[in-house]
Amino acid sequence: MSKVKDAYKEIEGIIGSDFISDKDFMKAAYSRNVDPAFPDRWADIIVRPESTEEVSEIVKIANKYKIPIVPRGGGADLVGGSVSEGGILMDLTRMNRIIEIDEINYYCEVECGITWGALLSELQGQGLTTGVLGPGSGYSATIGGGLSNSTAGFGSTKYGVIPDICLGVEVVLPNPQGTIIRTGAAANKYAKPFCRYGVAPDFTGLFMGDVGTMGIKTKAFLRLHPETPFKAQRNYMLKKNDYNKVSELLYKLRKEIRDGLHDVLVIPVIVVQLLAGMVENKPVKRPRLKGPVFSILVESTDERVLDIYLEQIENLMKDDARPFEWQEIDPEEPLSKDWEFNLKYAYHYFNKFISVAPPKISCTTCHKVPISALPKVANLSNQFDINYRDEFPSQSIALFATVIFLLPNGNCVVVGGFNADNIDEQREKSMNMWHKKLRLQVRYGGVHYWLGEAISQSIVEANAYTPEFIQFFKDMKKVVDPNYLLSPKKFHMYSYDYDITQNIIKNEE
Numbered sequence: 140m141s142k143v144k145d146a147y148k149e150i151e152g153i154i155g156s157d158f159i160s161d162k163d164f165m166k167a168a169y170s171r172n173v174d175p176a177f178p179d180r181w182a183d184i185i186v187r188p189e190s191t192e193e194v195s196e197i198v199k200i201a202n203k204y205k206i207p208i209v210p211r212g213g214g215a216d217l218v219g220g221s222v223s224e225g226g227i228l229m230d231l232t233r234m235n236r237i238i239e240i241d242e243i244n245y246y247c248e249v250e251c252g253i254t255w256g257a258l259l260s261e262l263q264g265q266g267l268t269t270g271v272l273g274p275g276s277g278y279s280a281t282i283g284g285g286l287s288n289s290t291a292g293f294g295s296t297k298y299g300v301i302p303d304i305c306l307g308v309e310v311v312l313p314n315p316q317g318t319i320i321r322t323g324a325a326a327n328k329y330a331k332p333f334c335r336y337g338v339a340p341d342f343t344g345l346f347m348g349d350v351g352t353m354g355i356k357t358k359a360f361l362r363l364h365p366e367t368p369f370k371a372q373r374n375y376m377l378k379k380n381d382y383n384k385v386s387e388l389l390y391k392l393r394k395e396i397r398d399g400l401h402d403v404l405v406i407p408v409i410v411v412q413l414l415a416g417m418v419e420n421k422p423v424k425r426p427r428l429k430g431p432v433f434s435i436l437v438e439s440t441d442e443r444v445l446d447i448y449l450e451q452i453e454n455l456m457k458d459d460a461r462p463f464e465w466q467e468i469d470p471e472e473p474l475s476k477d478w479e480f481n482l483k484y485a486y487h488y489f490n491k492f493i494s495v496a497p498p499k500i501s502c503t504t505c506h507k508v509p510i511s512a513l514p515k516v517a518n519l520s521n522q523f524d525i526n527y528r529d530e531f532p533s534q535s536i537a538l539f540a541t542v543i544f545l546l547p548n549g550n551c552v553v554v555g556g557f558n559a560d561n562i563d564e565q566r567e568k569s570m571n572m573w574h575k576k577l578r579l580q581v582r583y584g585g586v587h588y589w590l591g592e593a594i595s596q597s598i599v600e601a602n603a604y605t606p607e608f609i610q611f612f613k614d615m616k617k618v619v620d621p622n623y624l625l626s627p628k629k630f631h632m633y634s635y636d637y638d639i640t641q642n643i644i645k646n647e648e
């Protein structure tokens with residue numbers, strides 16, 4: 140019997156035959172993420188453990204037979220992170236329990252396979268929130284995926300990215316012992332998991348944004364907040380298509396409104412035009428679309444304070460922008476004054492503003508930049524698209540940004556990419572251009588976050604890491620994963636002996 144068959148038998152003995160499969164239809168079902176540039180990739184075995192102990196046992200067996208493992212949550216990754224060519228694909232979505240919601244001390248303990256949709260629906264009923272509400276894919280994306288991808292989402296302008304709300308994790312290390320550890324306050328076996336720092340060095344950070352390379356997260360301890368009762372939204376359209384102005388206004392909003400800002404999205408004029416073109420029942424009057432739209436959401440515990448925020452924003456925007464209503468392009472949209480926040484809104488903004496040409500989100504290049512760098516990176520990005528126009532796959536639309544999303548501390552996310560189709564003839568072209576554009580962004584100092592395979596490899600290709608950092612990364616991984624089994628290929632790391640610098644692309648503008 141092959142080692143895969145032997146491992147299958149042993150894992151079956153642990154989790155039962157209903158939760159392991161090597162059938163073709165299962166492999167096919169798990170062969171993709173939302174990333175058309177990649178080909179289908181079939182794992183050898185799909186497993187669906189139900190507990191931390193089962194994960195640990197599977198890890199021991201994988202080590203015994205030296206079979207790689209890739210963890211998977213909701214599989215809503217956009218960059219090839221949660222599929223596996225061969226080896227074991229570990230679907231964690233059966234680990235979906237809420238273990239504790241502590242409404243007095245404002246934290247919760249959950250299993251990492253629970254979706255944002257399920258957790259937030261439960262919290263909402265209790266008047267609680269995690270603040271940042273997970274990604275646009277949150278109905279099906281999991282807490283584990285969000286922590287592993289350093290996900291940004293609705294609420295990130297105020298509450299930061301998902302690792303910012305993490306107080307610690309329970310992790311199964313990919314070592315031969317399948318060691319289980321807890322980080323944050325929970326590293327003190329007598330303590331409740333109510334805070335992150337203090338008991339030991341911040342080992343939680345080792346597993347944040349690791350795209351499943353350092354350990355398999357089985358439980359997470361998350362910060363909670365009481366739901367803020369008053370929220371309002373206002374939209375403004377800039378009078379000119381001027382990214383110096385965008386940068387200046389983002390700075391002023393952050394400086395003056397501070398904690399009142401729940402979300403600030405800037406939707407480029409090209410995207411508004413595309414959205415206007417997609418509306419079925421167009422308005423009688425043709426819209427005048429001159430510049431990007433600022434969509435600003437504020438919150439407060441006091442309605443009077445909310446009114447002050449809205450007045451401040453009006454004053455801040457009035458010289459450079461005019462109030463804008465989505466009704467100008469779509470008569471069926473509500474007016475800002477009638478807008479109400481709900482989870483449906485939080486999860487649909489992605490489909491509305493980001494995936495402007497459905498179903499063609501792909502080759503995503505979302506990354507963070509300091510807000511002062513916006514004009515420069517807009518220019519570089521547009522220039523790249525012009526220079527390499529002929530090298531993009533046919534009919535693809537490349538956009539500098541489908542949305543700019545303000546984050547805390549003066550940085551913002553530039554959400555963008557270009558569309559590719561799931562067609563074999565286009566795959567090489569799409570993949571080449573994708574990596575090339577990512578390298579440009581890395582070299583102008585952009586910081587990506589959902590790294591998966593495509594982006595983590597592009598960072599290496601762009602020669603971003605110093606030799607010392609690469610060595611440190613390898614040394615840290617070797618401590619937790621001596622047989623190099625967890626998520627191989629990410630960061631162009633194929634083994635500890637492999638010299639990843641041979642993947643550096645030199646002599647590129």
Ligand SMILES: Cc1cc2nc3c(=O)[nH]c(=O)nc-3n(C[C@H](O)[C@H](O)[C@H](O)COP(=O)(O)OP(=O)(O)OC[C@H]3O[C@@H](n4cnc5c(N)ncnc54)[C@H](O)[C@@H]3O)c2cc1C
Nearest residue numbers: 212213214215216220274275281283284287290291351356
């Ligand atoms: C429509 C749509 C909207 C999106 N909106 C956003 C957005 O607003 N913001 C954003 O940041 N991203 C967004 N994304 C990208 C993606 O959905 C998110 O990054 C999301 O957090 C991934 O969660 P998941 O559970 O689907 O993870 P998966 O795709 O299953 O996995 C993501 C990565 O994490 C690893 N992983 C998963 N679970 C674990 C675990 N328990 N332990 C260790 N490693 C693990 C995987 O190996 C993989 O590398 C969007 C994607 C789509 C399709």
